[in-house]
Amino acid sequence: MLEAYPQNRLARIVLWSFAALVMAFLMLPTLVVVPLSFSASNLLEFPPHAYSLRWYENFFGSATWMAALRTSLTLGTLTALIAVPFALLSCISMNRLGGKTAATIQSVLLTPSITPGILLAIGLFFVLAAQRLVGTLFGVLVGHVVLAVPVACIVLLPALARFDWNQVQAARSLGANWARAIGGIIVPQLQISLLSATLMAFLTSLDESVISIFLASGRNSTMPKLMFLSLRDQIDPTIAAISTLWTVIVVVVVLIVALRQKS
Amino acid sequence: MKSLPITIDSVSRAYGSYVALDDVSLDIQAGEFLTLLGPSGSGKTTLLMALAGFVRPDSGKLLLGDRDITRLAPNKRDIGIVFQNYALFPYMNVLANVAYPLALRKTPRAEARQRALAALARVKLDGLAERNVAALSGGQRQRVALARAIVFEPRVMLMDEPLSALDKNLRETMQYEIRRLHDDLAITTIYVTHDQREALIMSDRIAVMNSGRIQQIDTPQRIYDRPSTRFVAEFMGEANIVAPGSVRRIDGAEASRETLMIRAESFHLDAKLVGEDGVALEGILRAKAFRGENWLLTLALDGGQEVLVCIPAALASGCAKLAAGQRMTAYAPAAKVHAIPGAMA
């Protein structure tokens, strides 16, 4: 973009040094936990004097953490399984209706994700309290689904826009009803986008913290809730091990999505 | 398989203030090959999509045989459609694409396979059944789309500019083959194109459309030689619309008082080739251009109007010597002079 100014070397150096610093700022907290997780010591020394896997053993050996892991994975899976079909249907609806109606639907679907989590959390808490459902996973699940639907839509809407609607018309003219046209023509061709949407919805649930902190309790605690509690109490390198594992999983998932999207 | 006639009865469709179809009525006979011809935005594709069931008319009726299909869902109409971009299913192979409508109709697998293969053979694609759709050339995809549209023996076939994506040579081959397929199956076909040559070559009848209306519907020859409106005359080729006063009869009889249409290629430079009842136009040569098979001369009539004159190269020995600014006369035989009622030049 700035190749019209090859002579401004100094400006370029200043700009890129600044950019490098900002990028370091962005990556530092994610990367710093990795060596700590392999430390043999209780202290947060950097670089660690000795290395071990004791914090990983600690994590996998803890019934509490394992229960939270199971809860989070179950919640993420259920969220994705509900949110993605809902999102697909809405996207087809928006794609076909177009204009103001589609824009309205889209902004309604987006509203929960710009509403502060704390409001959704206490509101859901009140609603659940009135139904005597506090402590069950139901509230967390609907909360996660409502946040995952727009995320899935972000992936699916452009994919549908690229989709050649003539194929649906062709299928219809050849005798297919709507259910067959959606299930037999649209779904197989959106496979990659549907997979991406599923993974993103899963990650959205996995990472969601505020609703979990307020609504998930006891043996229904999620990973973010337990991490939040332990960060408030004391800093234990077990969290570093969990963070490292988590980041690795996320990076792998994002890479899968990115590579699949490209091919 | 018995093909059916189609009746389009006062169909209208507006998008906001834009009128796509303006009270269109049209009868298509069973087994006929009818072309909807017009520029883009003339309503021809909208009319086709209304027949297919993808565009809902605001008013009017569509009949297939005696059956009213105006409100019938597209998947219940049994109409074969070839889309402009073919709309093949990319994740199915050729055979699966062609067998798809049969699978929807719960045809037994073996029979479906056999019928699909027969349809592929009909469009000369034997041996490509297992091929991936992505591996096909444009012409082959066109044939797969044709096979898929005929395999379930629809009573009517609709084609939306099916050849527009192909190069010129392939297009000419396919024009011939689509017409042959129509003749073999004797299936009522409505074909949409904006290419007037294609329409002339392929059709039993042509309906010329403009601004959502049918301007004229007739055989290709009559559409070309006897256009009923100025729009049709000009859309079908190099037409000169000449005001009554600019023309005189060669035999001195009184000339017509109507606006006349004379095609550029109807002219001769030699009065003897035209006959006594022909007409003569006099003017000054403005420009000339050699176009290979013919010469194109631009003649400015005394009234100031410009007329295009096209002389076949074989008869144009004198053309090379003509110079701009020179006064000259062009002649046209009476049979090629067509009055357009009501059209002012």
Added chain:
Amino acid sequence: MTVTPDPALVADARRERRFFLSLSLPALFIVGLAAILPILWIIRQSFLTTGGEYTVGNYAKVLSSGLTWSALVTTLELSLGTLAICILLGTPLALALASARPRVANVLMAFVMLPLWTAILVRTYGWLVLLRRDGLINAALTGSGLTAEPLPLVYNFTGTLIGMVHYMLPLFLLPVYAAMRDIDPNLIRAAASMGATLGQVIRTVIMPLSAGGIFSGSIIVLIYSIGFFITPAVLGGGKVNPLSTRIERTLSTFQDWGSASVLGILLLVLMALIGVMLLAARRLLAQNTVEASAHA
């Protein structure tokens, strides 16, 4: 031309629209259940005593409390501070990335987006490790002799701000980078050919054309900052209390549902106010652009 539409066909058209509309129902139902109903419930709760009777006492109590107003101030300080730093850090970074070759830019963007994909609690933990009294940054500072005493970097406003900027910066960067990438390079070449210096090009070509992206990014930052909870709760160490943590404390520690609801409504009102201001600002921005181009 006037056509009288066939009522049966009009009904069919409506039915088809309803069919497509109905495909959105499941998702809209979830929004109703998990977002709209809870918000309405907060409004209801704000008018109820602990015994369940109707009252406006909650409002009186919350609005007369000094804690509420200091929470409001903290909320604004944190949000606007975060926004200011995001603009200062993010705009030059976006410019650098947009000026890089596409391949390089894509790789760098992936790194920039890494925090966006890292779980919020993982990042918060990372900052704790870095910023604590015995954390890495203080160890480096005192170890190298730059400071004698460890600096108070966390469990205060500074730490909260650092954490929030870290969360918001990638969100801010995305629209700004997209806007800068979309600039036609020929515009810059044209400006250069007419004698503009690099600084002039940035000021007169790049900035006006990225203004829309910076504006979108700012909206995103403000919307997410105002109700942000995790970072103040952990990195603030109880000393930094915007509305969000005040709501949590009122609810969890004091079990005062009514007051927590009033604070929630305050947060909603604040968001609405900022929304209105942003809309007005966008209208003004659009007008200025039109006028500027009319003068040009």
